[in-house]
Amino acid sequence: MGLPTGAPVLLWFRQDLRLTDNPALAAALASGHPVIPVFLLDQEAPGTWAPGGAARWWLHHSLAALAAALAERGSRLVLRRGRAEEAIPRLVEETGAVAVHANRLYEPWARASDAAVATGLKQRGVPIHGANAALLFEPWTVRTQAGGSFGVYTPFSRACFAAGPPPQPTRAPTRIPAPDRFPRSDRLDDWGLLPTTPDWASGLRETWTPGETAAQARLDRFVARHLADYDRLRNRPDLDATSGLSPHLHWGEISPRQVWHAAEAAGAPRSKGTETFLKELLWREFSYHLLWHRPEMPEQPLKPAFADFPWRNDATALRAWQRGRTGYPIVDAGMRQLWQTGWMHNRVRMIVASFLIKHLLLPWQEGEAWFWDTLVDADLAANSASWQWVAGSGADAAPYFRIFNPVLQGAKFDPDGAYVRRWVPELARLPAALIHAPWQAPPIELNDAGVVLGRTYPAPIVDHSAARARALAALDSITRDKGAA
DSSP states (O other): OOOOTTSOEEEEESSOOOSTTOHHHHHHHHTTSOEEEEEEEOOOSTTOOOOOHHHHHHHHHHHHHHHHHHHHTTOOOEEEESOHHHHHHHHHHHHTOSOEEEEOOOSHHHHHHHHHHHHHHHHTTOOEEEEOOSOSSOTTTOOOTTSOOOOSHHHHHHHHHHTOOOOOOOOOOSOOOOOSSOOOOOOGGGGOOSOOSSOOOHHHHHHOOOSHHHHHHHHHHHHHHTGGGHHHHTTOTTSOOSOOOHHHHHTTSSOHHHHHHHHHHHTTTTOHHHHHHHHHHHHHHHHHHHHHHOTTTTTSOSSGGGGGOOOOOOHHHHHHHHTTOSSOHHHHHHHHHHHHHSOOOHHHHHHHHHIIIIISOOOHHHHHHHHHHHOTTOOHHHHHHHHHHHHTOSTTOOOTTOOOOHHHHHHHHSTTOHHHHHHOGGGTTSOTTTTTOGGGSOHHHHHHHTOOBTTTBOOOSSOHHHHHHHHHHHHHHHHTTTOOO
């Protein structure tokens, strides 16, 4: 017995704010029923990591872009806020919807909330149909030969490549059938997602254009200009050589299938640049794989011994790191880029994370929380997996004793100092040979560059050699008897 043709179905948008290659949308259209698109702002479920300030800015503009795209196709985006297990069944009752279509989320709080939504809808005799719009592979489908989950990236990526390419992405519909009447909707401006006093988002506006159209344009530009050299240049923060797709992927303005196939098509036969880029896409998959199988990852170290690590509590050092005032130019450049644009180059993310954890001996969770609030691409799986990787406490972790030297990292990956000059302009007149360690510059060079250490630019807040020795001693304190590393 089929569903009544006049009754609508709900299309529940989440982190899938696009019309192209959207499986839940395709299923809703295939049902033959009028479709009511809805976005629910649910920040109240237990354990929810509500979007930080930069992510809220992005969400506002992404929803505006989605609403405009729906309107072009004869539809409308309904906005509601509240607990999903209450709001979705309420919308079903208001509209007489006979089914709900949604793409899955994988965060621990979302899994619990989705189970509660499904229970509430089942009591009303209404099915909810889930689909995968965010990943190339569902986290439970990639298995070891023994049938377990992966804890190391390299064999995980091999298994993914062996599985073959993902399905081709589907096209966006030209029309979305509307119901006779749409339910009440909140006004996007009333949600207060944008900063007001003060308005700190000018750098975000100058750097980013949220939305599906901008995501596709960024992908096209990347594969045309930078994909071929990606393996050689991706670690250079002074160059525009990465895709910049991370916020678009997080909010689902473009699908990983679209990205995968665009890269394959541009790089066929598969080049070294293409292969390296696809491996980065699979690192994102691996992060979700870890989060699904280890839901404690955002809060707890995956290696239990690190629960006893002797972290320091130093609010002054944390503040200096957050504001880009550590006295190490490559670190400060990265933190200032983050503050101004809501994004940081991946190589520099590793450098600043290593500095916080190992030079300052501050908990990785402090860095994770700061990134969560300031990144436009703040993603629970990628953020927590990456911080644990640097900390040495994760499943596939860099060894803790790998401590980045920020001076050598700066000289290697920003050889001319262009990245530091852009984000730390008070050092702009220093020569490249000195810009990554201004405290080593002769007084005449500092004077000619207008640099007064401790006044125009801070002296290093910690000595690298002393900090390294302290970090290794801290590691020894938890591994001496437990063999954690």
